[in-house]
Amino acid sequence: MFVVPGATRSGAMLDLARAVVRRAERHAVRAQAGGRPVGDEVLRYLNRLSDLLFVLARHAAGDAGEPASHD
Numbered sequence: 001m002f003v004v005p006g007a008t009r010s011g012a013m014l015d016l017a018r019a020v021v022r023r024a025e026r027h028a029v030r031a032q033a034g035g036r037p038v039g040d041e042v043l044r045y046l047n048r049l050s051d052l053l054f055v056l057a058r059h060a061a062g063d064a065g066e067p068a069s070h071d
Contacts, residue, residue, distance in 0.1 A: 007061040014057035021050045 025046040032038035 011057045011060040014053050014060055018050050018053035018057065021046055021053060025050065 025043065028038050028043055028046060032043070
């Protein structure tokens with residue numbers, strides 16, 4: 001199941017924030033793989049922050065009837 005963002009403005013902004021955090025996480029993983037000093041705790045933090053933003057976005061959507069698409 002995929003969630004379609006945008007039922008509420010706050011939900012959409014949280015989804016956008018999550019996308020930015022996920023991008024930062026991918027960059028950090030690549031930097032670490034390239035030998036740069038990126039601590040594992042940074043990767044864990046970014047991953048947990050992404051999870052939190054997902055939950056907050058779903059909560060912000062609330063009863064707005066945010067549609068979910070199915071495979």
